[in-house]
Amino acid sequence: MSVRRPPSLARLPYGEGAPPPGTLQARTLAGGIRAAPRAGSTIRFGRGGKPETDLKVGGDDTCVSRRHGELTYSDRSWWLGNTGQRLLRLPRGQLLHTSTEPIPLAPGYTPVFVRGSGYREHLIELYVTDWDDRGQNAKETASTVPPKRWPLDDDERLALIVLGQSYLRYELEPRPLVYRRAVAQLQALRPEFGWTKRRIEERVGAVRRRLHQSGRVPTKLVRDEDDDASDGTLIHNLLRELVDSTTLVPPDLTELDLDLE
Structure with a gap:
C-alpha cells in the first residue's frame, strides 16, 4: 500500500535496497515504513490513519489507541515510547506504560505487541540496521547456531520431565x-531409586546451581542472601530455560509411558 510520508522524516521504500546503518524498518499487517537515522525523526503508530499516525496497527480494534506509541531517533538510537491507553509488550515480558520512560531499541529485530480487545495482540515488527553489520549476506549461508542445551543425568532428566509436564x-x-504428585509418579516409574521430596529437591537444586554458575541464564535460579524468591518461582524459571533451550522437548513425555510399561 502506497502512503505519502512527510519528507522531513526521511522515509525510504520499505525493504528496497541496502539500508544505511541505524535505519529503522517497521512493519505491521497494514504496511511497512523505513526511516533514516536523523535526529528528531519520529514515527507514530496506532489505530488511526493520517495525520495521527505514520504506521497503522490494529485498525479494527477500538482497544488500540488512535496514537498508541512512537519511535524517535536520538543519540544514535531509536527510542520506543507508549502514548496509548494499553500496554506495549516486548521480548522477555518487558512492558511499557505511558508512565514508563522510552527505551532504546537494540540493533537487529524487535517484535512489539500492542494489547487489544480480549486476547488479541497486534504485532509491530521493528528492525534496526547494526552500525557494525558488514556481513549480512555471508550470514545467510552460514551454519545455524544451535540453542545451548544443558547436560542432565538420567535421574535429573526424569525428575524434571515429571515436574515440567505442563511445560512440555x-x-x-x-x-x-506439586511435589506430592511428583514423588508418587517417580516412585511408580523407578521405585528402586527411593524417590522422596528431598531427593527431588536435591536433583533439581543441583541443576539450578549448575545453570546459575554458568552465567548464561538471565532469569533467577537460586536465592541470594536475604532473598524471598519462592521455590516455585525458581523451579518455574528453570523449567522455562530447559524448554526454551530445547534441553527438554515434548517427545520426552514418552519416557513416562515407556517406564510405566
Missing part, C-alpha cells in the same frame, strides 16, 4: 507439578 505440553500457563 506447551500449556498457556504452565506450573511445576
Whole structure:
C-alpha cells in the first residue's frame, strides 16, 4: 500500500535496497515504513490513519489507541515510547506504560505487541540496521547456531520431565507439578531409586546451581542472601530455560509411558 510520508522524516521504500546503518524498518499487517537515522525523526503508530499516525496497527480494534506509541531517533538510537491507553509488550515480558520512560531499541529485530480487545495482540515488527553489520549476506549461508542445551543425568532428566509436564505440553500457563504428585509418579516409574521430596529437591537444586554458575541464564535460579524468591518461582524459571533451550522437548513425555510399561 502506497502512503505519502512527510519528507522531513526521511522515509525510504520499505525493504528496497541496502539500508544505511541505524535505519529503522517497521512493519505491521497494514504496511511497512523505513526511516533514516536523523535526529528528531519520529514515527507514530496506532489505530488511526493520517495525520495521527505514520504506521497503522490494529485498525479494527477500538482497544488500540488512535496514537498508541512512537519511535524517535536520538543519540544514535531509536527510542520506543507508549502514548496509548494499553500496554506495549516486548521480548522477555518487558512492558511499557505511558508512565514508563522510552527505551532504546537494540540493533537487529524487535517484535512489539500492542494489547487489544480480549486476547488479541497486534504485532509491530521493528528492525534496526547494526552500525557494525558488514556481513549480512555471508550470514545467510552460514551454519545455524544451535540453542545451548544443558547436560542432565538420567535421574535429573526424569525428575524434571515429571515436574515440567505442563511445560512440555506447551500449556498457556504452565506450573511445576506439586511435589506430592511428583514423588508418587517417580516412585511408580523407578521405585528402586527411593524417590522422596528431598531427593527431588536435591536433583533439581543441583541443576539450578549448575545453570546459575554458568552465567548464561538471565532469569533467577537460586536465592541470594536475604532473598524471598519462592521455590516455585525458581523451579518455574528453570523449567522455562530447559524448554526454551530445547534441553527438554515434548517427545520426552514418552519416557513416562515407556517406564510405566
